[in-house]
Amino acid sequence: MSSQQAKAPHYFVPGPSRWPLLAGISMLVTMIGASAWVNGASWAPYVNLLGILMVLVVLYYWFGEAIHESESGLYSERIDLSYRWSMSWFIFSEVMFFAAFFGALFYARSISLPWLADLDHKVLWPDYTGQWAGTGPAGTIESFNVMGPFPIPTINTLLLLTSGVTLTFSHHALRAGHRRATSLWLFATILLGAIFMGFQAYEYIHAYSELNLKLTSGIYGSTFFMLTGFHGFHVTMGAIMLSVVLYRHLRGHFTPTNHFAFEGAAWYWHFVDVVWLGLYVVVYWL
Structure with missing residues (x-):
């Protein structure tokens, strides 16, 4: 205490x-x-x-x-406990948020599209085969290319995984009372997050200009930008949170035994990392 x-x-x-x-x-x-x-x-x-x-x-x-x-x-310690429970429930709500998005992706890919392509709907869409990434029924969607896992999504995966490691190093350094190491590892985490966002911005430019992949590119385009865009927003918010934590650490607000703001931001960042792993497999590989 x-x-x-x-x-x-x-x-x-x-x-x-x-x-x-x-x-x-x-x-x-x-x-x-x-x-x-x-x-x-x-x-x-x-x-x-x-x-x-x-x-x-x-x-x-x-x-x-x-x-x-x-x-x-x-x-007091009771307030600290309240903050921990509050952050836990907040992250749980974020889990449900992404669960809804992943659920929408699963429903569209595995239920809706096969259903629209079955025998009962051949009268409405005789040429539709239920493709996940196609031109849509009767050519209602402009042709586009899907986004593959190489190279940017894989690079971004390595960046986020590395950022989780650097953040863990920073936390251990803080608990050990090594202020300089805490600052350096925390800054490295923020930098990796910024590089991730830079690559994602480039990926979006590539998608629009070279793949003709847009929000209007059917269910594939809408779910792709919905999932990756909201995840990118969470990475941005996490980087802002860690930047505030770094500023507070430099101001001497934390001690080895009293630093929940650091821990809360770290929980959020690790949650963002885990979500990206699921997103990387489901969106880019499957």
Whole structure:
């Protein structure tokens, strides 16, 4: 137990906060902009960007307030336990989020397409053979090429696996009190995540310009960009979380025995790694 936790109250109860309300309003503005954007409204991109900026500002001040409470010695071991349970349930919700996406992929590939190509539907789609990555019934989808596992997806897999190792090294260094090693390994993890996102951006450019693979490329295109895009978003969020953790570590906020912010971000990053392994096999190989 750190000295701050030893002096903390039995259980800290914060006062009324404006941040949940502002976060809800910010997310509402974001979704209004996004929904109008996909329907072609000219003003929608600006509203969407405004909503995203509002969300970021709210998160900055909200988490800053929580960090200040922690550094002021208001958090006890009970608060630490609450944060651990909260992060665990948050990651569980993310597991269910991706489970729904993988489930949609399985349903489309293994149930819907064979069903549409069976004998009962030959009247509607006489030329449709149920191809997972094809032109669609009666040529309704432009021809495209699928994304293979080489070389970028395999490189990205190695990058994420390596980042999990460097993050583990950083955690062990922190628990051993080696501050410099903690910073270096943590920076290496963030750098690997940034390189991953760079490769994924290049992969998307390649998909659109050379493979003609787009969001409109049937169920294959929509599930491909849905799964890889949301995973890329999670990698970006994880890199931001680790960057904040690195900044806090450099400010001396963590001790070898009191550093849940580091652990929570590490849990999230390892979850992102595991999701990518499943995605790499199901999307790029099968």
